[in-house]
Every structure is written in structure tokens, then in C-alpha cells.
Amino acid sequence: MTDKQILEIFGKTGAFLKGHFKLSSGLHSAQYLQCARVLQHPQHAEKLCKALAEKFKKTGPDIVIAPALGGILVSYEVARALGVKSLFMERVNGKMALRRGFEISKNDKVLIVEDVITTGLSTKEVIEAVKSFTSAIVGVGCLVDRSGGKVDFDMPFKSLFNLDMPTFKPENCPLCKDKIPLTKPGSRLPS
């Protein structure tokens, strides 16, 4: 898939919007990204995750795993495309853990996926947790890399596309200075 095709799907589902937004962090941005909005459409999720899966096909993972919650659908669809199992990790007393009878054996090759990677901190927690089961991690994949090339997992890292998304404190926001109306995402559906 080309960047243009990917952005078109993100745009038409309202997962990626341009304007003037107040993010949940309180910061302002000219862009808004919410992967859940694209992943709510199974046909889009399937297509995007298949494209991500292609990037790791040769590494031959046995298991795809993601941190809950945002990564679960990505893990599921990437695993479907690769014909392997999909697991997820969740926090137990603040630490990433395998629950629900999920198992990783020491011979399993594991691919870690996410919807969006910004700081990469939760991904690093998953890497550490997976390492307690197997050393065979084939890489990290995500739909959108928002890190601006800043994250390094010390293993292959591939994204479907990269998004540079500058954010501003309200008092320094150039869009506020230009008096562009502020939208709070979620307060209305995009038209």
C-alpha cells in the first residue's frame, strides 16, 4: 500500500483529521490521530494489517502479540494475515503480563505489534516481558510511527507509515494565534 492509499483510509474514517484540535493531553495540534476509528472497520483493519504483516512475513513468527488495548485488533489482524496465533499482554499490578491462559514457549518466534508508537515505552515493557519467555523476538511493527525516528528497540522496527505530529501548549499555539476554531476530538463526528 502507498502512503497516499493509507492516508486516504485514515482520512475517510476520521482516524486522521487536519484542523485545530485539543488533544486529551491538553496540548493543541493541527492534526488528530485515533487509530480506533479506522480499526472499527474490519475491512480496513484487515487491509492495513495485512500490509504490515507483509513486512515481517520472511521472519516467520509463530506468535503475534500486542499490549492491550489499542494493539489487540492490530495483533489479531496481523496474525490472521500470517496464519499464526494472536496474543495480548495487559497490566497486572502495573506490570505487563500474560493472562487468560495465553502461553509463549521458549522456542516461539514472536512479533510485537502496536497501533501507534509515540514514546515506545509500553512497547519496551512488552519486549522485556516477552523476553522472560523467549529470546526469539523477530521485531516490532506498528501502523503509525509518531516517534519522529526517536525510538530504538534494538531490533527490527517497521511501521506502515510515519507521522510527524507537532503539538503545542495552548499559550504557544500558532493556530490559536490565527484564531482557527478549536475542535475537541470526540465531541462530534467528522463530516
Ligand SMILES: [Zn+2]
Ligand atoms: Zn491552539
